[in-house]
Amino acid sequence: MHQEVIAQMILTPARTRSYLQHFPAQNGPAHRINLEPLPFRIGRDKKTHYAIASKQISKEHAEIDCSGDHFVIRDLGSTNGTYVNGQRVQECPLKNGDIVHVAHEEFRFLQSFENIADANKSDLLFTDEVEGKVPASVIYGRQCLQEMIGQRSVQILFQPIVHLDSQELFGFESLARGTHANLSIKPGELFGLAERCGLAPSLSQMFRQKAIDEGARLIGTGFLFLNLHPAEMGDDQLISSLRDLAGPTNWRLVLEINENAAEDLSALQKFHQQVKDMGMLVAYDDFGAGQARFLELAEVPPDFIKLDMRLIRNIHKSASRQKLIRGIVQSGQDQGVQVIAEGVESDAEAQVCQELGCNFGQGFYFGHPQPFAQLSAIGKISPGDRRASARLPGWGIILIRPQEDSGKPLARSGKIVDLSKTGIGLLVNYQFSKGTILSLAPIGWNVVSPPAVKVIHCKEVDGQWLHGCQFVQKLNRKDLEHFFSFNLKRS
Numbered sequence: 001m002h003q004e005v006i007a008q009m010i011l012t013p014a015r016t017r018s019y020l021q022h023f024p025a026q027n028g029p030a031h032r033i034n035l036e037p038l039p040f041r042i043g044r045d046k047k048t049h050y051a052i053a054s055k056q057i058s059k060e061h062a063e064i065d066c067s068g069d070h071f072v073i074r075d076l077g078s079t080n081g082t083y084v085n086g087q088r089v090q091e092c093p094l095k096n097g098d099i100v101h102v103a104h105e106e107f108r109f110l111q112s113f114e115n116i117a118d119a120n121k122s123d124l125l126f127t128d129e130v131e132g133k134v135p136a137s138v139i140y141g142r143q144c145l146q147e148m149i150g151q152r153s154v155q156i157l158f159q160p161i162v163h164l165d166s167q168e169l170f171g172f173e174s175l176a177r178g179t180h181a182n183l184s185i186k187p188g189e190l191f192g193l194a195e196r197c198g199l200a201p202s203l204s205q206m207f208r209q210k211a212i213d214e215g216a217r218l219i220g221t222g223f224l225f226l227n228l229h230p231a232e233m234g235d236d237q238l239i240s241s242l243r244d245l246a247g248p249t250n251w252r253l254v255l256e257i258n259e260n261a262a263e264d265l266s267a268l269q270k271f272h273q274q275v276k277d278m279g280m281l282v283a284y285d286d287f288g289a290g291q292a293r294f295l296e297l298a299e300v301p302p303d304f305i306k307l308d309m310r311l312i313r314n315i316h317k318s319a320s321r322q323k324l325i326r327g328i329v330q331s332g333q334d335q336g337v338q339v340i341a342e343g344v345e346s347d348a349e350a351q352v353c354q355e356l357g358c359n360f361g362q363g364f365y366f367g368h369p370q371p372f373a374q375l376s377a378i379g380k381i382s383p384g385d386r387r388a389s390a391r392l393p394g395w396g397i398i399l400i401r402p403q404e405d406s407g408k409p410l411a412r413s414g415k416i417v418d419l420s421k422t423g424i425g426l427l428v429n430y431q432f433s434k435g436t437i438l439s440l441a442p443i444g445w446n447v448v449s450p451p452a453v454k455v456i457h458c459k460e461v462d463g464q465w466l467h468g469c470q471f472v473q474k475l476n477r478k479d480l481e482h483f484f485s486f487n488l489k490r491s
Contacts, residue, residue, distance in 0.1 A: 018071060020050075020064075020100070020107040023142075023196075033107075039065035042102050043076070056080055056103045064094070064109075071109070073100060080104070099140055108140075141183065142197040145190070148180040149199065149206045155179050156207075156214040157369035161225070161340060161362045164354040167399050167413065171223030171251070173362065174211035175369045191229060204229035205241045212245050212253075214372050224251040225283060230258050233267070239274050254304065256285040269300045283340070288328060301335035307358070309343025315356075316348040322356060329357040347413060347429055365413070399441045400428060414467075423470045424453055431458055431465045438469065451475060 023030040033050050041048040045059040058078040065072055071094040075082035080103035084092045094100070100107040148154070158172040177185045184190055187207075194200040208226050215224045232238045245253065255275060257268075275282055283304035284296065288311045297305065307328065311321055329339050341353040344363030353361055400412045418425030424440070432438065432455050441450045453469035460466075 018066070018109070018111045021110055023106050023108075035064055035066075035071075039063045041076075052102070052105055054103070054105065057105065058103075061102050078103065141193045142199070144180055144182045145194055145197060145199050145203065148178060148183060148190075149202050151180075152206055152210055153178065153180040154207060154210050155371055156211045157371055158214075158218070159362060159369040160367040161223070161360050162366045164341070164350060164358055164361045167350075167361075167366070169220075169222060170360050171225060171254070172215075172218070173225040173256075174207075174215065174227075176207040176210070195231065200229050200231040201235045201237065204232055205237075208241075208245060215251050217372055218251055221250040222252075223254050223281070225254045225256055227256045227285070228258065233257070233271070239271075242275070242278060242280070252279070252281065254281040254283050256283045256306065257302070259284070259286050265296065265299050268296060272300055272302075286342075288324070294331065297331060297335060297337065301332075301337050304338050304340055305332055306340045306342050306362075309363070312341050312343045312349055312353065312363070313345075314349070316346075316352045322352065325353075325356050325358070333357070350413075400426065400432075401439045401441075402432065402436055417466070421471075421475055423456075423468065426467045426469060427461070427464050428467060429464045431460075432467060434458065437472065 018035045020033045020035065021030050022033055037049070040050070041060060041063045042050045042052070042057075043059050043061040044052060044054065044057045048060060056079075058076070058080070060076045061078040062073055062075050062082040065074070072091060073082060073084065073089070073094055074091045075089060081088045081101075083089065083101040084094070085099050086101075094109045096109065096111050098109045100109055155177045157175045157177060159175060160169055161171045161173060162168060163170050176187050178187070178190050179185070183193075190203065191200055194203045204227070211224070211226055218224075228238075242255075272282055281303040283306055284302045285306050286308045287305040288308045305328070307325060311325060315321055315325070325341075331337075332339050338359040339357070340360040340362055341349075341358040342362050344350050344353060344361045344365045346365055349363075350361055350365055400414050412428055412430045414426040414428035416424060417427050434455055434457065436455045438453050438455065439450045440453060452472040454472055455467050455469050457468045458465055
């Protein structure tokens, strides 16, 4: 039985032996299990040598045996299977360091000796089937995460946040993608692993520091939004790590707090004050997801709230969500809080969010997340390539504004489909009349001297309007390069 095995381990003199290192599916430290006696059985039944209190484990799930110096693992007809290094097996030899899954529970087979800690066990009647695939290796993943954090194996992307009234650049949110060869690139999966390993605060801190390093290269001035992980809010190292972020940058830092990050109003208020003293701002992220934090909004108002993208998706088709957003915007305005609509993907969504009073917008409609190198690469396109801009993801989008002397200018976004020294082709879901003079600028950017074009002809194409335009003043190669160099107006 499990307790007897542990007692035997404590009384036995230290010597080299084979054992399993068990990293529980629940949060908790890894512990070691001596493989004595052999064959060593794992299951849910209290009569097995190592019992696991989980309905996903069969009563007698698997056993490990030894023949001479060679170990082997056998599946005992389990419901959810036995896996070695990710492959389901019936019987398989074990080598030092092999990763073993008994259903969702993970072990590493090792040949050494270390003391072990106890584990819970119980006798349950039925076996629940595991949903989804075998979990990724946490034991091996922890080692890779530590390497990733130490080597800063991450790519930082910047997604623009724009003013909804003018669609000019307001700031960027920094987003991270993993680059470690043996880990996922997706931050959600990386943090899922990091949470089980107790490394989420360290991973989040590394992402922020790398974002600051990259953000220092951004042109102009604005606001740089950085994410906090919920596990950090109770971490004593958070404030000291934020103080270490201070560096040469023209971009004011905004810390995004997830809805689940803080429930203690007094602790949140203290955090706000500490952040304010460091010259940083605060945004409540994913606002409206689950329980909207109206109490925090009232008692500890942030500088920004970022509406959850599920509220924004097809907002032009949902009167009920429009009413909800209008209420959130009004509550924010009463507290001096500015509202950012996340996940904007269409002109219709952008217009409705603007009409509802949202100050800023973020989403694929305004620009995809891009590394710094690609933010700068647009200035290097060849003007001789008529379709160069159309082939650059996220940068074929352009802001179109009629030159009108009176009234609020109507800003529309469109796709560049053709470009030459004398003219440009624009695909827009709005029809401009022939002869209209338009000002052009890359969307989300405030260009110093935007070129003017005149609409020569227009035709409908699949519900959108293809405009053929001529530059009012003929542009030479240098002019075109200047247009796409993204010279930003400093404010």
